[in-house]
Amino acid sequence: MAQLPVELILMRQLASYLATPIFLVGPKGELLFYNEAAEGVLGYRFDEAVELPLAQWIRAFPLFEIDSGKPLPAEHIPVVRALNERDPVHGSLLYERPGGDRVPVVVTAFPLVGQGGKVLGAAAIFWPASPQDAQK
Amino acid sequence: MKIEIWGSRGSLPSPGPKTMRYGGNTATVLVVGDEGEHLVLDAGTGIRPLGLSIPQDVSRIDVLITHLHMDHLQGLGFFEPLFRPNVEVHVWGPPSITMPLQTRIGRYLSPPLFPVTLRQMPCRLELHDAEPYTRIGSLRVRSDLVCHPGPTVGYRITSPAGKVVAYLPDHEPALGVDPFPAAPEWTSGFDLAHRADLVLHDAQYTDDEYGTHVGWGHSSIRHLAAFAKLAEVRRIAPFHHDPSHSDAEVDALAAELGTLLPGIAVQPGAEGATFEL
Numbered sequence: 001m002a003q004l005p006v007e008l009i010l011m012r013q014l015a016s017y018l019a020t021p022i023f024l025v026g027p028k029g030e031l032l033f034y035n036e037a038a039e040g041v042l043g044y045r046f047d048e049a050v051e052l053p054l055a056q057w058i059r060a061f062p063l064f065e066i067d068s069g070k071p072l073p074a075e076h077i078p079v080v081r082a083l084n085e086r087d088p089v090h091g092s093l094l095y096e097r098p099g100g101d102r103v104p105v106v107v108t109a110f111p112l113v114g115q116g117g118k119v120l121g122a123a124a125i126f127w128p129a130s131p132q133d134a135q136k
Numbered sequence: 137m138k139i140e141i142w143g144s145r146g147s148l149p150s151p152g153p154k155t156m157r158y159g160g161n162t163a164t165v166l167v168v169g170d171e172g173e174h175l176v177l178d179a180g181t182g183i184r185p186l187g188l189s190i191p192q193d194v195s196r197i198d199v200l201i202t203h204l205h206m207d208h209l210q211g212l213g214f215f216e217p218l219f220r221p222n223v224e225v226h227v228w229g230p231p232s233i234t235m236p237l238q239t240r241i242g243r244y245l246s247p248p249l250f251p252v253t254l255r256q257m258p259c260r261l262e263l264h265d266a267e268p269y270t271r272i273g274s275l276r277v278r279s280d281l282v283c284h285p286g287p288t289v290g291y292r293i294t295s296p297a298g299k300v301v302a303y304l305p306d307h308e309p310a311l312g313v314d315p316f317p318a319a320p321e322w323t324s325g326f327d328l329a330h331r332a333d334l335v336l337h338d339a340q341y342t343d344d345e346y347g348t349h350v351g352w353g354h355s356s357i358r359h360l361a362a363f364a365k366l367a368e369v370r371r372i373a374p375f376h377h378d379p380s381h382s383d384a385e386v387d388a389l390a391a392e393l394g395t396l397l398p399g400i401a402v403q404p405g406a407e408g409a410t411f412e413l
Contacts, residue, residue: 115233
């Protein structure tokens with residue numbers, strides 16, 4: 001694997017020091033990294049997931065619409081939307097943890113645009129939703 | 137390809153009796169290609185004597201600036217070829233999405249900080265954002281952002297014979313990485329330095345000094361050793377010496393680096409040093 005852009009390297013370094021759950025994807029939506037705080041929400045260590053293409057990680061981390069409980073289409077996942085639309089995205093969804101429990105999660109995702117103006121990837125911060133959050 | 141060091145000091149010019157051997161001029165390196173290309177890496181204070189040494193019949197010079205901190209830019213206005221009307225000077229620098237390179241450099245090369253503006257230089261001057269890949273004559277030049285405060289690039293120059301010199305004078309790849317180094321893909325500067333025949337790399341701090349300068353954008357000797365091993369470099373020239381370090385202290389750092397890197401040639405960057413690749 002070739003060296004990643006330094007902006008992504010620095011984003012991972014920052015994420016690894018934060019207690020905010022952070023999920024980092026590359027320009028094709030491939031999973032690059034999530035931090036220890038994210039491991040706590042997702043229920044998997046990053047070492048278990050490693051770097052997965054988009055098509056694989058959306059199966060590994062099942063996501064559902066908050067209202068209907070239907071599977072969330074890939075193109076509606078906040079971090080994928082942030083990447084495709086080059087805009088920040090905020091929303092709520094259900095995440096199915098290992099064992100089958102579905103927990104509401106609030107997500108804010110944003111694109112990572114490099115100095116050259118190129119979209120290098122996207123990052124999402126997320127946290128378990130309170131009942132009030134989930135209704136917003 | 138010939139590489140000449142005209143300034144290897146970091147941060148601030150440091151002339152004086154304690155820095156006579158390694159020199160006090162700030163970052164400036166000349167690369168002369170086999171077909172006569174003249175590439176100047178950074179415009180520290182070493183660029184003044186360097187400019188005077190460039191033959192009058194050289195018609196094109198490329199100045200590749202890593203970033204716009206003063207120790208890499210301060211000499212530009214004193215680069216004599218800028219005053220030669222028959223010379224094409226191309227200045228390359230880190231890209232920005234907010235401001236052209238001319239505007240950014242012009243903040244320094246304009247009154248009240250400097251009496252002459254870039255537009256007044258008699259040479260045929262062109263400014264470019266550093267391209268990820270470009271060709272200057274027969275030399276292939278790669279640039280990539282590296283870990284240092286503010287947009288900063290490093291350069292990798294490859295000769296037609298496949299010889300490689302990499303230039304990363306200001307670089308803190310260990311920032312936030314514990315333990316360092318990480319995997320190559322997660323290491324700033326790896327692709328620039330990988331298996332290079334010669335790497336001129338930041339070696340500003342002792343390990344103790346690094347402890348109080350984390351995030352300042354520079355490397356300790358141990359970080360440089362780990363980076364050089366990871367990138368499998370063939371020869372390393374510790375560079376960007378701290379302005380407070382005497383020749384004896386640079387000697388000691390180079391000796392330590394040598395013991396950490398058995399099998400890799402270590403030659404600390406000194407004004408007047410030359411390398412043939």
